Each structure stands twice: as structure tokens, then as C-alpha cells.
Amino acid sequence: MSPETPLTMLGDLTSTEFLRDYWQQKPVLIRGAFPDFQCPLSPDELAGLACEEGIEARLVEEHGRDDQGQARPWRVTHGPFSDATFAALPDRDWSLLVQAVDHYVPEVAELLERFTFLPRWRLDDIMISYAPPGGSVGPHVDQYDVFLLQGMGRRRWQLGGRVADDASIIPGIDLRILENFTVEPGDDWVLEPGDMLYLPPGWAHHGVSQSDDCLTLSVGFRAPSADESLASFADFLGDKLPDSLRYSDSGMTPPADPGELDDAAIERMRHLLLDTLDDPARIAQWFGRVMTQPKYVDQLVPNEEATDPAELVAALQQGEELLRSPGSRLAWRDLGEGRATLFADGDGAECELALARLVASETPLDAEVLAHEGADILLTALLDAGSLAWASELEE
Known part of the structure; x- marks a missing residue:
């Protein structure tokens, strides 16, 4: 519309x-x-x-x-x-x-x-x-x-x-x-x-x-608060940053008083923090995960046993359809050159842009989705994670 x-x-x-x-x-x-x-x-x-x-x-x-x-x-x-x-x-x-x-x-x-x-x-x-x-x-x-x-x-x-x-x-x-x-x-x-x-x-x-x-x-x-966002982003960065990225003062001049925390030191620390935080690509990957977190942790029920992608393909080809599970949250982020990150219930996976848009929509997923590269692997992972479910099971 x-x-x-x-x-x-x-x-x-x-x-x-x-x-x-x-x-x-x-x-x-x-x-x-x-x-x-x-x-x-x-x-x-x-x-x-x-x-x-x-x-x-x-x-x-x-x-x-x-x-x-x-x-x-x-x-x-x-x-x-x-x-x-x-x-x-x-x-x-x-x-x-x-x-x-x-x-x-x-x-x-x-x-x-x-x-x-x-x-x-x-x-x-x-x-x-x-x-x-x-x-x-x-x-x-x-x-x-x-x-x-x-x-x-x-x-x-x-x-x-x-x-x-x-x-x-x-x-x-x-x-x-x-x-x-x-x-x-x-x-x-x-x-x-x-x-x-x-x-x-x-x-x-x-x-x-x-x-x-x-x-x-x-x-x-949803509207995450500033304090929640800072804490969450810091946790996200903690798993991504190398241990070697630290405060550095190479080239500093001798201090007038060794006990003083001077402006130059504060400015070096400020640049370390701001340069680490100000990364649009990292922010996008974190934000997509945060905004698709399930409202309740136990809302989605993962499969106890891994699904064989070949079985998923066969089911779709026989007329079955996959739907978003109740409470599941999906979104996508364009990465350029026909690729995207599909965010699903707090996780993210790279795939074709067209596939990400299709999976994140309300459209039931049938055998036509298999035309997209990697669709079988992606859909199997989402099914096993509980983000997707078979339409026939949701109707029971």
C-alpha cells in the first residue's frame, strides 16, 4: 500500500x-x-x-x-x-x-x-x-x-x-x-x-x-533505553574485539606531575572508546539481533534432533509450507551486492537479499523458496531453532 x-x-x-x-x-x-x-x-x-x-x-x-x-x-x-x-x-x-x-x-x-x-x-x-x-x-x-x-x-x-x-x-x-x-x-x-x-x-x-x-x-x-543499549552493545563488542586493542599513549610527553590524570590521557581514552563504538556495520549487526530477540526466552521451542536438509526439501516439494512460529521475530539488513543479514530471534545469518526479504515477510514458504541459493540450509537452521514451523503442525 x-x-x-x-x-x-x-x-x-x-x-x-x-x-x-x-x-x-x-x-x-x-x-x-x-x-x-x-x-x-x-x-x-x-x-x-x-x-x-x-x-x-x-x-x-x-x-x-x-x-x-x-x-x-x-x-x-x-x-x-x-x-x-x-x-x-x-x-x-x-x-x-x-x-x-x-x-x-x-x-x-x-x-x-x-x-x-x-x-x-x-x-x-x-x-x-x-x-x-x-x-x-x-x-x-x-x-x-x-x-x-x-x-x-x-x-x-x-x-x-x-x-x-x-x-x-x-x-x-x-x-x-x-x-x-x-x-x-x-x-x-x-x-x-x-x-x-x-x-x-x-x-x-x-x-x-x-x-x-x-x-x-x-x-x-519496542524502544530500548540508552542504558540497556550501551550494556548490550558492550557485551556484543566484547566477543568481537581483539585483546590487543587497548589504551595506548605512544609518543606522550613526560608528565609535569606523575600523579596527574591530564587532558591528553583523557582524550586518548575518549578516542579509543568512540572509535570502537562508532562502527556502523557492527552497530547494524548488534541492533538487528537486539530488535529480534524473542519477548520470552522460552517462547520458541528448538527441535531436539537436527533436521536433515534433504528431508526439508522433500517436504516442501510435496506441498508442505513453512510459517513463522508464533512470537518469532525476523528482520533483514541489506549488505550490498545482493547479500543481506537475516536476523531471526536474536541471531543473524548472511544469505541472498531476496531470500532474506522473503523469509522475513508474512508469505508462507513453499517449494519456490528453494530456487534461492542456500535456502535449504537456512530454512533448516531456522526450523531447528524454532523460528519457523510447519504450517500443518501450527494448524493442529
């Missing part, structure tokens, strides 16, 4: 206009972003996911109690939960949050294809929250972009503008609830099913359920 095509989900803005005027700059409310929207799962199905081992789920109670039974303003508990947990909840003022629902429900995962006006590797997951009347997680701020799509019922959203990094947070709970929240004039709406609110990072917001069976889908995006 052309970036100049108006999109209903963006309020008839083109993707170019949205990215230029709103993305990471200011909120926008889009009425009817998904006309006649039908939520892809029910509250009971969401609760069922929250009862399963390995699925990240939280219960947030506004009028909770601590472990000693004392009343406190907020309480957060982590799943998995039981039917008895839900049966004991009050009629209002609580929320259930389930992360990465797109990893478990294909119909939810399909919604991500509506967001291809943004890089696929920027997408994180779709969290779905359920709340009876009055349910919320308090006024808070996130440090990532999010699209809040109303799936069922009605939710009132109030915005409080950008929040400083040192804003006061209520202590002692597993939530970043703001101690002070003031609604900006005009930024107060009730969303109906199919309405969507986009929020850039750092924008205070407060959403409260206005009806029974309120479901909200939160499409979140």
Missing part, C-alpha cells in the same frame, strides 16, 4: 502524514479506526489464558489488601490464576492484564498486519486488558508508543500531557502510578469498540472502564 493512501485506522491520514505529524510527538484520537470491530476473543477466553502456565498475566485491584490482610490503595498479583481467584473478585474496580496475546491467538496476531506502515521489528506485542466498571491501572506513563484499541464495552481515557523523568510515583507497588495527575483540557474521551487512541512515549494517561466486559487491546512497540 502506498504511504500516500489515506487509512481509515489513522483517521484518513496517510501513513506519511501520521508519521510526520503525530508519531512520537502528540496523541491522536481516531473514532471508528476499525469500523464494526469484533473483538477476536471474549473475556472468558482472556481469563482462560491468564490461568495457563508460562503466560504473563497480572491482576490489578484498586482497593486491595497486602499479604497481612491490611487494606491498601492498590494491589498487583501475578498469574497464573485459578477460577477461584476470579470468583472471589468484587464486582468493580479491578483489571486483568494479559501480555503477548498475539503469541497465542492467531486472530489477535492478524491485527499486527494492519500496522505495516511501521517497521515490523519495532512491534513488541498486543496486551489485552479486561475490566468491570471502575477498573483501571491508575494514572501512569509508559516509555514506549502504544495504540489503545477499544475491543468491547466503553473506556474513558484522560490525558495529562508529557511527564518529566523525575515525576513522583506511588511507592511500594508493582505499578508506576503517578502521585499527581492533572487532566489536560479537552483530553477526556470515552472510547467505543473500534475507536483507537495513539499515545507517544512519556504521555500521562488514565483509562477507566465505563461498562461491564470492557476489553482494550494495547499494541505496544
Whole structure:
């Protein structure tokens, strides 16, 4: 689709206009972003996911109690939960949050294809929250972009503008609830099913359920922090740099005082660090791996036994297809001269550019992919790593 095509989900803005005027700059409310929207799962199905081992789920109670039974303003508990947990909840003022629902429900995962006006590797997951009347997680701020799509019922959203990094947070709970929240004039709406609110990072917001069976889908995006990135890149470089690359002061002049750490020494160290870090090729290889790391380490299940590439070729030639595994993340980087790095779930492999683009797309992989040099070896490695799976097995 052309970036100049108006999109209903963006309020008839083109993707170019949205990215230029709103993305990471200011909120926008889009009425009817998904006309006649039908939520892809029910509250009971969401609760069922929250009862399963390995699925990240939280219960947030506004009028909770601590472990000693004392009343406190907020309480957060982590799943998995039981039917008895839900049966004991009050009629209002609580929320259930389930992360990465797109990893478990294909119909939810399909919604991500509506967001291809943004890089696929920027997408994180779709969290779905359920709340009876009055349910919320308090006024808070996130440090990532999010699209809040109303799936069922009605939710009132109030915005409080950008929040400083040192804003006061209520202590002692597993939530970043703001101690002070003031609604900006005009930024107060009730969303109906199919309405969507986009929020850039750092924008205070407060959403409260206005009806029974309120479901909200939160499409979140990855944004590594500077401290996380520096630590991660340093670890990546540590495996790549020779031991001989060290601080050097060849040609230095005699010090005026042997105890002084002078400007020249600091400048030599600065150049060593900056010259080591400022390598676009290394940064690209590290960044591709970081941005394709699985959300959960145990999400992908590697094969216990290595697959014979000849068996994979035979299966494809007999009509089988390979698909990306739920939760798998792929991207590619053009290396020039028809070559690319295919990044898959935190790893990278060099291959034909056309092959990398094909594998990283949503297109099912059939026998035609074998026309590309090295496709059998690459696909076998991805299958054994759990990044790809046979379509017939995913349908079971």
C-alpha cells in the first residue's frame, strides 16, 4: 500500500502524514479506526489464558489488601490464576492484564498486519486488558508508543500531557502510578469498540472502564533505553574485539606531575572508546539481533534432533509450507551486492537479499523458496531453532 493512501485506522491520514505529524510527538484520537470491530476473543477466553502456565498475566485491584490482610490503595498479583481467584473478585474496580496475546491467538496476531506502515521489528506485542466498571491501572506513563484499541464495552481515557523523568510515583507497588495527575483540557474521551487512541512515549494517561466486559487491546512497540543499549552493545563488542586493542599513549610527553590524570590521557581514552563504538556495520549487526530477540526466552521451542536438509526439501516439494512460529521475530539488513543479514530471534545469518526479504515477510514458504541459493540450509537452521514451523503442525 502506498504511504500516500489515506487509512481509515489513522483517521484518513496517510501513513506519511501520521508519521510526520503525530508519531512520537502528540496523541491522536481516531473514532471508528476499525469500523464494526469484533473483538477476536471474549473475556472468558482472556481469563482462560491468564490461568495457563508460562503466560504473563497480572491482576490489578484498586482497593486491595497486602499479604497481612491490611487494606491498601492498590494491589498487583501475578498469574497464573485459578477460577477461584476470579470468583472471589468484587464486582468493580479491578483489571486483568494479559501480555503477548498475539503469541497465542492467531486472530489477535492478524491485527499486527494492519500496522505495516511501521517497521515490523519495532512491534513488541498486543496486551489485552479486561475490566468491570471502575477498573483501571491508575494514572501512569509508559516509555514506549502504544495504540489503545477499544475491543468491547466503553473506556474513558484522560490525558495529562508529557511527564518529566523525575515525576513522583506511588511507592511500594508493582505499578508506576503517578502521585499527581492533572487532566489536560479537552483530553477526556470515552472510547467505543473500534475507536483507537495513539499515545507517544512519556504521555500521562488514565483509562477507566465505563461498562461491564470492557476489553482494550494495547499494541505496544519496542524502544530500548540508552542504558540497556550501551550494556548490550558492550557485551556484543566484547566477543568481537581483539585483546590487543587497548589504551595506548605512544609518543606522550613526560608528565609535569606523575600523579596527574591530564587532558591528553583523557582524550586518548575518549578516542579509543568512540572509535570502537562508532562502527556502523557492527552497530547494524548488534541492533538487528537486539530488535529480534524473542519477548520470552522460552517462547520458541528448538527441535531436539537436527533436521536433515534433504528431508526439508522433500517436504516442501510435496506441498508442505513453512510459517513463522508464533512470537518469532525476523528482520533483514541489506549488505550490498545482493547479500543481506537475516536476523531471526536474536541471531543473524548472511544469505541472498531476496531470500532474506522473503523469509522475513508474512508469505508462507513453499517449494519456490528453494530456487534461492542456500535456502535449504537456512530454512533448516531456522526450523531447528524454532523460528519457523510447519504450517500443518501450527494448524493442529
